Amino acid sequence: MISETDILKTFQHLVKRSDADESIIIGSGDDAAVINTKDKCLVHSVDISKINSHFPRNFLPNDIAYRSIAIALSDLAAMGAYPSFITIGLTCDEKKIEWYERFSKGVEESMNEFNFSLVGGDITYGELSVCVNVFGYLFDKPLLRSGAKPGDKIFITGQLGHGQKGLEDFKRKNDSISLEKFKKPTPQFKKSKHISSFASSCVDISDGLIKDLTSICSMSQVGAKIIYEDIPKLRGIDDLSYGDDFELCFTTSDKNIKQLNKDDYFCIGEITSDKEITLLNANNEVKLEKDGWDSFK
Amino acid sequence: MISETDILKTFQHLVKRSDADESIIIGSGDDAAVINTKDKCLVHSVDISKINSHFPRNFLPNDIAYRSIAIALSDLAAMGAYPSFITIGLTCDEKKIEWYERFSKGVEESMNEFNFSLVGGDITYGELSVCVNVFGYLFDKPLLRSGAKPGDKIFITGQLGHGQKGLEDFKRKNDSISLEKFKKPTPQFKKSKHISSFASSCVDISDGLIKDLTSICSMSQVGAKIIYEDIPKLRGIDDLSYGDDFELCFTTSDKNIKQLNKDDYFCIGEITSDKEITLLNANNEVKLEKDGWDSFK
Numbered sequence: 001m002i003s004e005t006d007i008l009k010t011f012q013h014l015v016k017r018s019d020a021d022e023s024i025i026i027g028s029g030d031d032a033a034v035i036n037t038k039d040k041c042l043v044h045s046v047d048i049s050k051i052n053s054h055f056p057r058n059f060l061p062n063d064i065a066y067r068s069i070a071i072a073l074s075d076l077a078a079m080g081a082y083p084s085f086i087t088i089g090l091t092c093d094e095k096k097i098e099w100y101e102r103f104s105k106g107v108e109e110s111m112n113e114f115n116f117s118l119v120g121g122d123i124t125y126g127e128l129s130v131c132v133n134v135f136g137y138l139f140d141k142p143l144l145r146s147g148a149k150p151g152d153k154i155f156i157t158g159q160l161g162h163g164q165k166g167l168e169d170f171k172r173k174n175d176s177i178s179l180e181k182f183k184k185p186t187p188q189f190k191k192s193k194h195i196s197s198f199a200s201s202c203v204d205i206s207d208g209l210i211k212d213l214t215s216i217c218s219m220s221q222v223g224a225k226i227i228y229e230d231i232p233k234l235r236g237i238d239d240l241s242y243g244d245d246f247e248l249c250f251t252t253s254d255k256n257i258k259q260l261n262k263d264d265y266f267c268i269g270e271i272t273s274d275k276e277i278t279l280l281n282a283n284n285e286v287k288l289e290k291d292g293w294d295s296f297k
Numbered sequence: 298m299i300s301e302t303d304i305l306k307t308f309q310h311l312v313k314r315s316d317a318d319e320s321i322i323i324g325s326g327d328d329a330a331v332i333n334t335k336d337k338c339l340v341h342s343v344d345i346s347k348i349n350s351h352f353p354r355n356f357l358p359n360d361i362a363y364r365s366i367a368i369a370l371s372d373l374a375a376m377g378a379y380p381s382f383i384t385i386g387l388t389c390d391e392k393k394i395e396w397y398e399r400f401s402k403g404v405e406e407s408m409n410e411f412n413f414s415l416v417g418g419d420i421t422y423g424e425l426s427v428c429v430n431v432f433g434y435l436f437d438k439p440l441l442r443s444g445a446k447p448g449d450k451i452f453i454t455g456q457l458g459h460g461q462k463g464l465e466d467f468k469r470k471n472d473s474i475s476l477e478k479f480k481k482p483t484p485q486f487k488k489s490k491h492i493s494s495f496a497s498s499c500v501d502i503s504d505g506l507i508k509d510l511t512s513i514c515s516m517s518q519v520g521a522k523i524i525y526e527d528i529p530k531l532r533g534i535d536d537l538s539y540g541d542d543f544e545l546c547f548t549t550s551d552k553n554i555k556q557l558n559k560d561d562y563f564c565i566g567e568i569t570s571d572k573e574i575t576l577l578n579a580n581n582e583v584k585l586e587k588d589g590w591d592s593f594k
Contacts, residue, residue: 030441037338089344145326
């Protein structure tokens with residue numbers, strides 16, 4: 001039987017790396033971490049990834065770690081923030097130390113990719129679940145869901161459908177770009193930074209475009225008209241209620257559009273004042289109409 | 298079937314309270330919270346409380362919330378910090394909205410008692426587990442585990458054994474002070490504040506006095522000699538490896554002892570230079586001797 005101490009040892013070298021981060025005054029190993037935020041506003045979010053809900057049962061431990069952390073980090077990108085440090089609350093019933101070593105490897109890969117410190121965590125016995133706490137700082141102003149104005153254009157940062165197809169490909173053991181994206185989602189920090197000074201609202205597409213856009217509309221007290229054909233999506237994917245893509249959906253006024261090149265940012269519609277969300281086809285015919293926001297929730 | 302939105306509504310009035318906290322720039326409802334730490338060092342810890350491990354199966358939802366939060370806050374007290382805000386990652390398979398309403402009631406009770414804001418969280422379906430993220434600021438300097446010096450006196454802040462007896466009383470349906478303390482542990486903020494300028498090391502007794510004191514000795518590269526009869530403990534409790542009391546164990550040099558009144562602070566021994574932990578009876582006979590620290594882990 002492995003002990004908690006054995007498990008914690010598999011993370012020790014990662015926590016040790018926070019010694020090089022001068023803002024981390026006390027890292028892990030004590031009762032709590034102490035961080036000098038240096039008069040910057042702290043941005044914090046928490047996200048739970050659970051076996052069978054957020055990743056399939058036979059997902060590899062390094063992929064579980066990487067995916068759970070990347071998904072949590074995506075909330076920072078959606079807020080116009082970059083990561084600085086994280087803590088992990090791991091619930092796990094694995095009995096082999098190799099599992100934890102591989103999980104730790106996935107944490108390390110994500111640290112190398114996204115440049116943050118691991119400053120602590122907790123571990124308890126139970127069905128596999130990863131509670132990731134992410135902390136960061138703003139690029140510029142916070143990107144809220146509540147700032148969209150009628151007339152603003154609606155953009156998304158990439159093709160939708162990889163989340164859905166990636167999971168299907170995993171089940172079919174079919175290697176694909178979508179599977180890679182499912183294993184290693186990319187929080188959109190670069191694009192978040194680029195738009196952070198001029199986007200009027202922003203959300204990451206984790207629950208599906210329609211639901212996430214609804215959340216912008218609801219919190220901004222506006223509606224939206226989107227053109228189905230303008231939404232970049234994988235062939236065969238037509239369910240806009242499927243999430244897990246972690247692209248950003250944001251709004252901005254006409255005057256800023258010149259800052260958004262067409263290869264990276266896709267205009268899919270416009271904010272309206274009527275508090276309805278309407279999905280049109282290319283001939284301006286209504287494909288889907290929802291009266292009010294609550295019906296989407 | 299209740300929806301995630303229904304569940305989140307049971308916490309909305311609590312999150313709303315953070316509007317009154319001027320340091321919370323954006324509370325919950327968006328992708329992440331934004332907090333102005335105002336150039337103060339942030340202290341952060343994460344703690345998971347799991348059904349059957351940290352509380353019994355038939356524990357009431359308000360008690361689950363209160364106890365989980367109080368235990369997590371105890372790490373801040375151990376660090377010489379007071380609470381400011383928290384987030385909760387709740388995994389739960391309860392299907393009745395009343396359960397969440399009562400859980401929310403327990404969160405509210407702890408907010409009233411310990412004065413912090415709730416700024417966000419996540420909820421997912423699964424076996425009951427509460428991942429509590431606590432955030433606070435230092436009273437003075439951080440109280441580390443690593444500052445104990447040979448000759449320092451070792452103190453604890455209260456009687457041990459309530460954690461163990463409280464759980465037994467819960468199982469026997471026996472109302473008692475211990476049961477009340479088990480349901481509502483008290484993070485020792487007042488005493489933490491009092492000692493924070495002069496304690497040389499500190500830990501909260503969550504894993505048992507011997508194990509927690511070992512952690513101070515290990516991180517301070519020292520040993521300890523403690524007198525069994527000087528340890529205040531409930532009658533019938535003699536297992537010093539049982540935790541869950543959440544009293545503080547701290548060390549300080551002789552010159553500060555006059556600041557510690559004997560009703561609130563109990564001297565149980567002294568730090569030594571020999572890297573061993575020795576438990577003596579009143580006649581200075583060895584009751585328990587451990588050579589080195591690892592054997593305790």
